[in-house]
Amino acid sequence: MDTIVAIATSHGVSSVAIVRLSGSDSLNIAKKLSKKNNFIPRHVTLTSLFDESDNLIDESLVIYFKSPHSFTAEDIIEFQCHGGIVIADMIMNEVLKLGARLAQPGEFLKRAFLNGRIDLSEVEAIAKLIETKSIDAVKILTRQMKGEVKRFVNNTRENLVELLAFVEVNIDYAEEDLPRDLMIMMKNRLDNLREELKKIYDNSKRKEGLIEGFKVVIIGKPNVGKSSLLNSLLSCERAITSHIAGTTRDTIEEEMRIGTHLIKIVDTAGVHETSNIIENIGIERTKKAIDESDIIIAMFDNSREFDSEDLKIIDMLNSYNQKDILHVINKCDLNTKLDSSTLHVDTIKINCFDQVDSIILKIKKILNQNSLDDTLLLCSKRQLEIVKNTYKSIEESVNLLNEGELELFAFQLNEAILSISTISRNFDRVEILDSMFGNFCLGK
Ligand SMILES: Nc1nc2c(ncn2[C@@H]2O[C@H](COP(=O)(O)OP(=O)(O)OP(=O)(O)O)[C@@H](O)[C@H]2O)c(=O)[nH]1
Ligand SMILES: [Mg+2]
CATH class of the missing domain: 3.40.50.300 (P-loop containing nucleotide triphosphate hydrolases)
Structure with a gap:
């Protein structure tokens, strides 16, 4: 990945400004600007920064986050320079001359997502957190940023994948219908899941205003x-x-x-x-x-x-x-x-x-x-819509299970998995195989 740069603080009068780089050239660029041989990861270094004609730009703090232990999972350099707009702009111009390019809006977040550091629900939480004016929202969004919705999605998905694996194995390998006790177990689990999704949806909808x-x-x-x-x-x-x-x-x-x-x-x-x-x-x-x-x-x-x-x-x-x-x-x-x-x-x-x-x-x-409590809250219309669709697919799958339509049931369950996954990331079919191989001896 090429190296991107942006001023991370708002453009205006302030005591400190932050210029941030991400990409494989970040460390080299910082070395050239500071004339230093190296930076220790996660240490703060006070150093002078120079332009290409050796003129002093600023005394600045530099922090190096070594890949993969950074927000984007790439090498990151942060220059914490004196504030105002001019010094940060001067540093950025030098960085651009040394081969970095201007980051597009949201590109640091995008890289963090593409490199698997955060999922889409965390991306949404961070984006909203930056803009919010509500104290309640900050509390909800920081919970989401710490993976609350991601954990809910993973649990729901694992649950559904396991059920799908039961059916797929039976469709592929059994001559008879599903055993009765397996049917009852699956129905109970799906009912519980449906109830949980409905509760989360209703609660989130009621508290959307938070x-x-x-x-x-x-x-x-x-x-x-x-x-x-x-x-x-x-x-x-x-x-x-x-x-x-x-x-x-x-x-x-x-x-x-x-x-x-x-x-x-x-x-x-x-x-x-x-x-x-x-x-x-x-x-x-x-x-x-x-x-x-x-x-x-x-x-x-x-x-x-x-x-x-x-x-x-x-x-x-x-x-x-x-x-x-x-x-x-x-x-x-x-x-x-x-x-x-x-x-x-x-x-x-x-x-x-x-x-x-x-x-x-x-x-x-x-x-x-409608005040805040510990229950999970979805924080965007997108998440609400997805949970609603997942609920519908599970409801439809239960109907098909009751009718004994196993293949259609499996299809609907798959739809539910695809749907809930999109809150977080796209679903990878390998997960079903893992679950199938994990639970059954297929080598008979
Ligand atoms: N005495 C008194 N007059 C009031 C009170 N509230 C509003 N008014 C007066 O009532 C008139 C109408 O007030 P507005 O606030 O413009 O009423 P509105 O409901 O917005 O009217 P529209 O925009 O035309 O629908 C103004 O002359 C106000 O000063 C009140 O509590 N007491
Ligand atoms: Mg009026």
Whole structure:
């Protein structure tokens, strides 16, 4: 593999910057830049670095990670130089002149994966970890980076491979059907596996917001104070508010933190009957935001009587009764005209200029039910989709086993193995052979 180089720290003013190389020429390049004869692996060396005309570039720390004991499994050199952008750029330019090439985005990770140091679930965890703004996400992703999902995939795969080996041996070598006790054992094991996958999928889906941020959407008829609530929660004038109905035309999404949770709070266009094309597009977006939300804040206006537009909101909510819904009555500083008993639910009474803490507390309470525990969590839509597909294949395989269709059963089991494997890496058929040879005496 050729030698790649990149500045690993962000481009800006900082006390230290890191220039990182990976590939077979890394050590040679470091020797030339520093005029040193060698570097001891995993030792920190303070040394001067020079350009091609022998001008001093910097006093820098150099760490050498010798292949295969490095992140990419190749020789890695890290220059920890003085910060800012100029010195790191100068070092990188010299490194490029000495034969390295600029790394493409994600290429260090890609090499770590291709060289078998990490699997795809770990790649995903690292990529998300770098970008995340949520403390909960950091906790989940560091667990995944340490191989939590990889171990789950390996166990599931081993389990399925062993079952497949039982069947394949019997298809190939037995004249009779599978023995009854073997059938029962296989069915039990598949049922347990199915149950486990479902549990992991449901739990991960419910807690998806721990990583991406939980979505809280504010809906209501025009002018009830949705944008005012967004501004109060964010403590800034993010959205335009006015006494004119229909002020907000588009959805507005902003992030905030409640406790350790990252929240995406979405202000929406007021829902009402209108022939205005732009307003109708806004209302469609409101519906989409409701679909994607974890918590809905349905807002009503204390200073106006309950009307057909409020009823429309209540009707809309009927199709979302599996979501957490907070019914909020706003403008409680004004004279009451709304009869809150018409809503037939518990309500939270606020006025946006003064008291929104009760909403924050309520959101916190709901989110704490989804707080982090020790159970395994899948951390991407890709992983969720794969577990769902694996579940379906196992379900189908159980049906085929019940019907005595052994060859089709084996095919479906193979599909399940291929599917679950892709969370981590592609499946190698040699694994089945190993399992078959390991469990059976085939030389009879
Ligand atoms: N007195 C009082 N006025 C409020 C309160 N909350 C909002 N308002 C006022 O109500 C009007 C409408 O507020 P907005 O926040 O723009 O309402 P909205 O629901 O976003 O309206 P649309 O974007 O048109 O759907 C503004 O004049 C706000 O200042 C409140 O708690 N008390
Ligand atoms: Mg608004």
